[in-house]
Amino acid sequence: MMKTPSPDSIELAASGRLTCAVETTLDVIGGRWKVLILKELLDDVKRFNQLHRSLHGITQKMLTQQLRELEEDGIIHREVYLQVPPKVEYSLTDLGKTLKPVLEAMHHWGIQYLTARDLAPEDAANSRTIGTIEG
Amino acid sequence: MMKTPSPDSIELAASGRLTCAVETTLDVIGGRWKVLILKELLDDVKRFNQLHRSLHGITQKMLTQQLRELEEDGIIHREVYLQVPPKVEYSLTDLGKTLKPVLEAMHHWGIQYLTARDLAPEDAANSRTIGTIEG
DNA sequence: CAGTATCCCGATGGATACTG
DNA sequence: CAGTATCCATCGGGATACTG
Numbered sequence: 001m002m003k004t005p006s007p008d009s010i011e012l013a014a015s016g017r018l019t020c021a022v023e024t025t026l027d028v029i030g031g032r033w034k035v036l037i038l039k040e041l042l043d044d045v046k047r048f049n050q051l052h053r054s055l056h057g058i059t060q061k062m063l064t065q066q067l068r069e070l071e072e073d074g075i076i077h078r079e080v081y082l083q084v085p086p087k088v089e090y091s092l093t094d095l096g097k098t099l100k101p102v103l104e105a106m107h108h109w110g111i112q113y114l115t116a117r118d119l120a121p122e123d124a125a126n127s128r129t130i131g132t133i134e135g
Numbered sequence: 136m137m138k139t140p141s142p143d144s145i146e147l148a149a150s151g152r153l154t155c156a157v158e159t160t161l162d163v164i165g166g167r168w169k170v171l172i173l174k175e176l177l178d179d180v181k182r183f184n185q186l187h188r189s190l191h192g193i194t195q196k197m198l199t200q201q202l203r204e205l206e207e208d209g210i211i212h213r214e215v216y217l218q219v220p221p222k223v224e225y226s227l228t229d230l231g232k233t234l235k236p237v238l239e240a241m242h243h244w245g246i247q248y249l250t251a252r253d254l255a256p257e258d259a260a261n262s263r264t265i266g267t268i269e270g
Numbered sequence: 271c272a273g274t275a276t277c278c279c280g281a282t283g284g285a286t287a288c289t290g
Numbered sequence: 291c292a293g294t295a296t297c298c299a300t301c302g303g304g305a306t307a308c309t310g
Contacts, residue, residue, distance in 0.1 A: 021245025022170045022238055030165055035157045048272050059304055064273065085271045095251055098244065103157055105240040109233065110156025116230055183292050194284055199293065220291045
């Protein structure tokens, strides 16, 4: 995989515009707050206001919206307790838990990237992969 | 990593608003066309119009813009040949190549996700991770 | 507590035309 | 060939206020 020259892009009509599974993933976790939300839920079940407090800066609207999208995509589960005052708990579904390796890969790369840029920003800017400048 | 309860989020002032390395990664590859561009460049060096043709639907403006951003982030290298007609080649930097595992993880999950949703969309919608509904 | 409902703005991204 | 330059539509996302 990824080694094949051409037969790679997976044509799917699911969303109409996606041409590759990588984009599908990006579509699911690419939202402004989604990876943060997922991180919060990786190990624990959490309530709405718990999330609201943890994700500093997010508005209620955004939190609700992003949670709904994650729910529709089958990533998280929303458990409503019919009581007063209301109580709603959010948790990862089994499908959602499978995102862990992806998030870890992204986390790992992020660290590496920040390190590289921190230590040698100019070096990175000048780095090149082609050695022969020749028409 | 990811196993620790709290000392996780890496406060960085690089971009001002990022609170986690995962977001850093998303910031770099989260653009509308970036993962597609990266996929094109994973194995080959390519010219501007080659990319333009491969990424069906992208406009010149968008292609230029996304390429510039990737370049600024040290992910790709832009090699200009001073000749007529002009020739510009894009390639991954060493740093850019390190994204491969990330893209592979995302690709792999995307496939898995599509399969899961395809085979059992309702099942996924009903899946839950908490078993005890109890206030 | 856990949301909705409005209003609103700026960034993202697209169409089109032009150029060194 | 490889871009720029404009103009424009959309929409993600935020502030604020209200509610079952």
